[in-house]
Amino acid sequence: MRTKSLKKNKINVITLGCSKNVYDSEVLMTQLKASGKDVEHEAPRDREGNIIVINTCGFIDNAKAESVNTILEYAEKKDRGEVDKVFVTGCLSERYRPDLEKEIPNIDAFFGTTDLPLLLKALGADYKHELLGERLTTTPKNYAYLKIAEGCDRPCSFCAIPLMRGKHKSQPIEKLVAETKSLAKNGVKELILIAQDLTYYGLDLYGKRTLAELLQALVEVEGIEWIRLHYAFPTGFPMEVLDLMKVEPKICNYIDIPLQHISDPILKSMRRGTTEAKTTALLKKFRARVPEMAIRTTLIVGYPGETEADFECLKNFVRNMRFDRLGCFTYSHEEDTHAFKYEDDVPDEVKKARAAEIMDIQSEISWELNQQKVGKTFRCVIDRKEGGYFVGRTEFDSPDVDNEVLIDASAHYLKIGEFADIEIIDAADFDLYGVPVSKN
DSSP, X not given: OOOOOOOOSEEEEEEOSSHHHHHXXXXXXXXXXXXXXXXXXXXXXXXXXXXXXXXXXXXXXXXXXXXXXXXXXXXXXXXXXXXXEEXXXXXXXXXXXXXXXXXXXXXXXXXXXXOHHHHHHHTTOOOOGGXXXXXXXXXXXXXXXXXXXXXXXXXXXXXXXXXXXXXXEEOOHHHHHHHHHHHHHTTOXXXXXXXXXXXXXXXXXXXXXXXXXXXXXXXXXXXXXXXXXXXXXXXXXXXXXXXXXXXXXXXXXXEEOOOBOOOHXXXXXXXXXXXXXXXXXXXXXXXXXXXXXXXXXXXXESOTTXXXXXXXXXXXXXXXXXOSEEXXXXXXXXXXXXXXXXOOOSOHHHHHHHHHHHHHHHHHHHHHHHHTTTTOEEEEEEEEEETTEEEEEOTTOOTTTSOEEEEETXXXXXXXXXXXXXXXXXXXXXXXXXXXXXXX
């Protein structure tokens, strides 16, 4: 028979999935702290606590498997008396709650993506409306995510996000400015704007796309030095954002614009609302207006019906566009999506081989682009010290997914969380090596 643990009531929040989930966990922890709860994010095992909250991801197969395995791990810990309570929230719980409740019955409760007040109540805390805009960040002190909208109205055939996050809902500009001021007061210097779709921002609130207006308001916040754009949908992109990026030094010359594919038949089946010609023209406009911009994209290979000709088209596009940053994923056949009615006819081994081939092409491009940086000096933010290196980033690189700048810590000292001018002395595929440049 299981015995109750001897640990005090400490809550450990475990976050799986994307930056949107990180943001949600930060909001949850802020609310818990305000109610006097002892809470930590992904605590080490020796101080894990006896109450576990798992914030899950349900986007693709690998993410779902990781979430399920984590739930099972803590269900077993509960059975052994190592923890007292386990709660599950997030996208997987939103999408599969009935199945999860049936298959893993010893979890105390499952909550969806909009059930924060209910989750807090289960944890013995009250939802405090006055805390809107306040966050206990879990990222390094110098950067934070700012979620400007929730949900998505796009009809992409492969995507289950609308099932888990609902329709697009923008946050008001004044609320986001207030949140940014709070972050800046706590030492945040870099703001990473996230949403399922930045491009759509403001349409629901203001009747027009107002991403540029939001950016103009955010650059006025004292203490914020970099603002970075993630997850902009290509169709309907507000081009005035580029004009602002060109003249406003706080807005990083960087954009993450997931394109997913380029072959016209695949784009049509994906219901992306664009074509190869339109996408190519858009990227050329980006580079014409902001020549120094770093463009990051993500691609999907192995979508139903993807032929060798489609894949060759995609490879040629990657070669020709020479993206600064690129991620490639294999197609995940998701129930209740539009594409689920199609046969998942590309074998897994072919999907994996195609993804590897795309990344091999990108690795070569990245190496060539990085060689061009050798001998140049970049303003970098220093995120952390790891092993024998201080690890920093240029404005052209986002945390966790892009290039890092490595500075020998045995030869140089840098302040974590601060900016420094770094001369690049060597470069690999996805890493740069540099030395600080002293200011006279």
